[in-house]
Amino acid sequence: MLNFGKPYPEQTFTVVIFAQNLTNFSYVPETFLKNKEICVTGKVKLYKGSPEIIVKKEEEIQLE
Template identity: 40%
Template sequence: MISSFRKYFKFILPIMILIIVIGLVFSRVYQPETGIPEPEMRISANEAKDHIGKAAEVCGDVANARFISNIEGQPTFINFGLPDPNQDFTAVIWGINRSKWNQPPENIYSGNEVCVLGSIKSHEGTPQIEVESPDQINLK
């Protein structure tokens, strides 16, 4: 019985290894798009702190927006309510995504009423949404 198991094992082992390798390759190649989460609610920027972890459309007046090219990730911060560091809410666009906008995002949104779609997270006590696409931000 053991000898027949070894006989079949010689054939099964390479096939199992091949299946595992193919699975690992496809898991790295195929990455489904995360997409914009469907908002559960529409809230104001000062209400965002009460909805951490939820998908929402957060609306308000942009107090200031700035691109910081000399720090890691090259973020663009779009601050709502009051200017940084007292903002009610922040939309963050990482440098890797800036090329998706036709103009610098800080020029488009500064001083305007804006709505941002996404999942609300907290960063150092400030609610924020990480914006990956212009489709997530609408001027009002």
């Protein structure tokens, strides 16, 4: 999970990458994307009152 705004559990937005989808990435998302600006493509849904996007493949995340 990539949390934005504030650290968990006070994040304002979350990008979720489930373990079974990590093989779709040429990098380790939680380390490679840390402190980088990104653009995420996907459907925003609420999970426990917080917005999130579930990402399944590398192409859904772009570096800014």
